[in-house]
Amino acid sequence: MTRTRTGLKAVSIAAALAAGSLALTGCGTTAPASPVADGGPVTVTSIDGHQISLPATGEPTAVFFFSVGCGECVNGVRSLGRAATAAEEAGDNASFLAIDMDPGESKETIGGFMDSVDAEHVPAAIDTGAALSLRFQVAALSTLIVVDAEGKVTFRATDPSAETITAELVKAGA
CATH class of the missing domain: 3.40.30.10 (Glutaredoxin)
Structure with a gap:
């Protein structure tokens, strides 16, 4: 039982780190990065x-x-x-x-x-x-x-x- 909880904790920590990493790199943002995104011709x-x-x-x-x-x-x-x-x-x-x-x-x-x-x-x-x-x-x-x-x-x-x-x-x- 202890081993299972430890494994779940490790998975939870890894998931949190991955989510934080995505947030920091800007992955998943809805606005596309584009030189023409400003509405110009x-x-x-x-x-x-x-x-x-x-x-x-x-x-x-x-x-x-x-x-x-x-x-x-x-x-x-x-x-x-x-x-x-x-x-x-x-x-x-x-x-x-x-x-x-x-x-x-x-x-x-x-x-x-x-x-x-x-x-x-x-x-x-x-x-x-x-x-x-x-x-x-x-x-x-x-x-x-x-x-x-x-x-x-x-x-x-x-x-x-x-x-x-x-x-x-x-x-x-x-």
Whole structure:
């Protein structure tokens, strides 16, 4: 019985030390450490070489986070493409961006995916270093956010329809 209590005491002490160590090193904190966490603009390079900044100057942007290997993401990227077409036809002042969260996927693979879901006209970029994911606190694939011209996220959803994306862009100032 004494041996068991001693063993439990040792385990309890080890657990306390480990918890203290985690607290001291900052592990488990909810705020990501990021050079772009201050809300300033973030610039990414699209797969075709263009520089794209968020927030976009003077207009809201619909940003969809995806991966080519995500089957659920197909409908979301397709909706983003349809919303981009509708906004262009309506003359809405809005931007669109598809962000691939998997840095291992090639530009060619992403381009083929965008073509296959009829969203080839939407700029796509790879979230190198997770700059946009961290900035906008996106942790899950198939997430769409609408960012207004000041950089504030005004809408967040999983796989919204093209109509919902368009309506939320209008609310954000398109």
